Amino acid sequence: MARKILMLVGDYVEDYEAMVPFQALMMVGYTVHAVCPGKKAGDKVRTAVHDFEGDQTYSEKPGHNFTLNATFEEIDPAQYDGLVIPGGRAPEYIRLNPRVLEIVRHFAENNKPIAAICHGIQVLTAAGVLKGRACTAYPAVGPDVAEAGGTYVEVPVDKAFVDGNIVTAPAWPAHPEWLAKFLSLLGTTINHNR
Template identity: 75%
Template sequence: MASKKILMLVGDFVEDYEVMVPFQALLMVGHTVHAVCPNKKSGESVRTAIHDFEGDQTYSEKPGHNFVLNATFAEVSAADYDALVIPGGRAPEYLRLNPEVIQIVQHFAQTNKPLAAICHGAQLLSAAGVLAGKRCSAYPACGPEVAAAGGEYVDLAVDDALIDGNLVTAPAWPAHPKWLSAFLQVLGTQIEHPEAVLT
């Protein structure tokens, strides 16, 4: 498998699972992942929020972990990366106000590189104007933003994922198994499962 270089856009109060799980899983299969946040440097951290589904009309929110960044936003160039991951949570709401973040998202869309977004990550896709003619899943409350940006909001089960060309989306973290599997498919990642060796 050829290792890919993946950029992950995060910010304060990114959803805990949606940053931790993809970051670790993509490293586990051999890819390089650089997690960055505007105005923060490698070694600094962002605070995460835990969003859960407990029978209320929307998700509940609780304090999460501190997630340590491993690259510096000001030093990265989108052209150096093979793919982009956008976790959800509250971060996309304010990250979309940053013109450099918008340019990064547009780069991956315009160059047709693999782009994975989950939950509220669609807010960045919408703000970047990259959803025209695309089918996109997201947290249901983001559906109107997808439609307003010219995309087709697809209402999936919370544990399902969607591929449209280079774009891989899902409603929320229960979709991680299918979302990450779909992203690896779009990346062209092939995981070999050697038979167990008895000693």
């Protein structure tokens, strides 16, 4: 049976941080279910593209409509091997949903791999799973990590950081390293035979 990954998204999730891992994880053989509180399979969430153009913070542009392929109310976290939480603006409000927090705690308490990127770390802080842990995030989320009892680690925007079963990254430029480290936590190896 194919291994399964759960992805928690919402409207204005960061486009690359949802689309790229969704497609990349399927490419290497995972079943990936993208869900959003209050929405069902076939519904869409709007995405936003965040870019780094030399301003004091990222810029935001309209992204794509991302189609959900599973229904939030029907998922059972026990059926999944790993969790992905993209960034964007969605984390700031999906973390207000008690079931989202229960799902995150399930993965943390069962030592299942969790990959969170950028503002996705806000969901981890709200779930209370970073106490005594270290992670990275978009720098503006660093104070949230500290307030949640974690240690914020500053890394370059194209790097990722692992603490136990949690891999985090500051933003989408880290995809190659972030996804590679997540695959490693999942026990997946890529064979480069020629």
